[in-house]
Amino acid sequence: MTIIHVAFLVHGLIFITLTFSTLTITIYIAHRKIDHIESFLSNCDMVTGEKELWQHAGLMGKIIRLTNISFILLTPKIYTKRKLIDIDEINKLPSKIKTPLIAIGVGFTTSFIALLGLGVFMHYLPPLPK
Numbered sequence: 001m002t003i004i005h006v007a008f009l010v011h012g013l014i015f016i017t018l019t020f021s022t023l024t025i026t027i028y029i030a031h032r033k034i035d036h037i038e039s040f041l042s043n044c045d046m047v048t049g050e051k052e053l054w055q056h057a058g059l060m061g062k063i064i065r066l067t068n069i070s071f072i073l074l075t076p077k078i079y080t081k082r083k084l085i086d087i088d089e090i091n092k093l094p095s096k097i098k099t100p101l102i103a104i105g106v107g108f109t110t111s112f113i114a115l116l117g118l119g120v121f122m123h124y125l126p127p128l129p130k
Contacts, residue, residue, distance in 0.1 A: 005128065008121055015114040022107030029100060030062035037069060037101070040093050046072060046084035070105035073098060 029037075041047040050068050054061030072079050072090070079085040 002126070002129070004125060008118075008125055011114070011118055011121060015111065015118055018107060018114065019111045022104060022111060025100065025107075026063055026066060026104050027059070029104070030066040031059060033097075034062045034066050037097055038065070040097070041069070041085075041089050043089055044072075044085040046079060066101070067104065067108065070101040070108075073101050074105040074109070 038047055038051055047065075047069060050065050054064050057064070072085055073093075076085065076087060076090050080087045
């Protein structure tokens with residue numbers, strides 16, 4: 001096994017660890033606290049529309065709603081320009097709630113970029129010597 005193969009293995013393990021830890025945190029927060037979080041964002045059309053759309057989808061619907069809120073917190077200007085959210089409500093959201101949601105969004109974005117990097121790395125990975 002060459003150093004390139006070891007680097008590929010380490011990259012893969014980091015990707016798997018990041019993805020599963022982010023997913024575990026997301027499942028916990030979605031199951032326990034999504035209704036509390038959405039109560040702070042009652043005037044945001046995007047949040048209320050997503051709630052109506054996904055409220056009967058069980059845990060998967062809660063996860064989708066939570067990840068949508070986390071991406072809203074990552075890029076609020078995009079949603080504000082389209083008048084999908086109330087920026088005052090986003091700013092009034094307690095930091096105790098904002099911080100884990102932003103961490104979830106950053107975690108999933110980093111996982112996606114790492115997955116792309118893993119695919120490129122795998123494409124150029126030489127075969128193992130015999």
